[in-house]
Amino acid sequence: MCYICFVNKITKTKREVVALVPKKTVARLILYKRFLKQLIDDGVKNTYSHDIATKFGVTATQVRRDLMCVGYHGASRSGYDVKKLYDEILRFFINTEGKDVVLVGVGNLGRALLSYFSGGKSHIRVVAAFDNDEHKVGRVICGCRCYHINELKDFVDKNKIHTVMLCAPATAAQDIAVQLIKSGVKGILNFSPVRLNLSADVYIEDFDITMNLEKVMFFAGSNTGFEEKINV
Amino acid sequence: MCYICFVNKITKTKREVVALVPKKTVARLILYKRFLKQLIDDGVKNTYSHDIATKFGVTATQVRRDLMCVGYHGASRSGYDVKKLYDEILRFFINTEGKDVVLVGVGNLGRALLSYFSGGKSHIRVVAAFDNDEHKVGRVICGCRCYHINELKDFVDKNKIHTVMLCAPATAAQDIAVQLIKSGVKGILNFSPVRLNLSADVYIEDFDITMNLEKVMFFAGSNTGFEEKINV
DNA sequence: GCAGAAAAGTTATTTTTTTCACAAAACAAG
DNA sequence: CTTGTTTTGTGAAAAAAATAACTTTTCTGC
CATH class of the missing domain: 1.10.10.10 (Winged helix-like DNA-binding domain superfamily/Winged helix DNA-binding domain)
Structure with a gap:
């Protein structure tokens, strides 16, 4: 109730x-x-x-x-x-539990995330990775197979994937995100430092490392050397 | 004004x-x-x-x-x-600009972050990494030298470091965080999935990948299959 | 059984954050 | 020069979130 x-x-x-x-x-x-x-x-x-x-x-x-x-x-x-x-x-959290996610963009950060989730410490499974680099396609990285991004739609349909971790470079993020939405993705954890401009029925969580680091730097700085009187 | x-x-x-x-x-x-x-x-x-x-x-x-x-x-x-x-x-943001940060915990995620910041794309410099693994100490990873964690206090003092990216494993995070504070660190971007229990004058930003991914999964799920009527 | 303490549940209040609504300024066109 | 439009700046209102205050329940010790 x-x-x-x-x-x-x-x-x-x-x-x-x-x-x-x-x-x-x-x-x-x-x-x-x-x-x-x-x-x-x-x-x-x-x-x-x-x-x-x-x-x-x-x-x-x-x-x-x-x-x-x-x-x-x-x-x-x-x-x-x-x-x-x-x-x-x-x-x-019934709709969350047991559901799988995929990762898009197998760069350094993407690989680190695959490793992070491969340990079995998390109950979340990253069941596939996608990239447009032919050298990565077909390889298995941290137990996760890498597919070409063109295969995403099929995979998402077949495996009822709703959620993507997006680790694409800033320049490509928006285009890829559009492709994700066309493939039926409903939620994106966006590691790239750009705001994604998408329709409102997609949930986007920005996970902006640089911004958050700057925020910490700001408040850390405000803990020191901010005692002088000012009349700004 | x-x-x-x-x-x-x-x-x-x-x-x-x-x-x-x-x-x-x-x-x-x-x-x-x-x-x-x-x-x-x-x-x-x-x-x-x-x-x-x-x-x-x-x-x-x-x-x-x-x-x-x-x-x-x-x-x-x-x-x-x-x-x-x-x-x-x-x-x-005067207290933020031009300031350097260090990274503690050179695992997969730590390395990915060093790589992320080494490209020169960001104006933030990660000037040192620290770990307690002797195999990593002395090595240079993505242009960033790795020191033993015992050298942290000296480094922080000498280089006026206020901010740390903490990528330690969950089990070690709290202990290391205490050590960071003793070394004079004023802000922590905490990548580990544990809450750090520290004095109030330290700014902590939790950067919890799993939690945020679950959040996306939840809201992504709520975009689909949530139309049935319920009287919970 | 009864008084007191500890904990949940909930209403009310306060605080924080966002949005609304409009005055003042500045430019453009006639 | 005047009128209309665009844009900033900000007081006031609304919305969202957090906290305080209070009620009820349940257990403990006498």
């Missing part, structure tokens, strides 16, 4: 329910899920909102707020049953 | 001014800066808030609000002088 639907006494599409969940809540729920998985592996049976909160540097209220969105109800005083809460979060 | 100080008729420390600028504005300003640099290279003299807005998928008002924080004033009707605006944004 989802509190949002409950209080509004409504039947909604999943899409509508998802739209009511704050984006940042989704991000935190993914982290909570990871933590709960670890607790299960460690044999921990119960946990509390303030446990989770401490782990991620947020408030306990925030955690409870977030958990309201997935529908599992803990018990007063004894907190959350780790296994049940985990299962309920999985249910919330 | 910064409008925040102006309207409040106050003299503040730079730190206080920075605190008044929304974090998201800082992120966008970095993107605007990049765009303006490109405009300069392309020989474009003037630009407008809606140009920048279209480029990044935000509203023109948002852009103007963001630019208020850096203090440069455009001209009604003729927009912004690209060069002057760029310079003013640089001035805002």
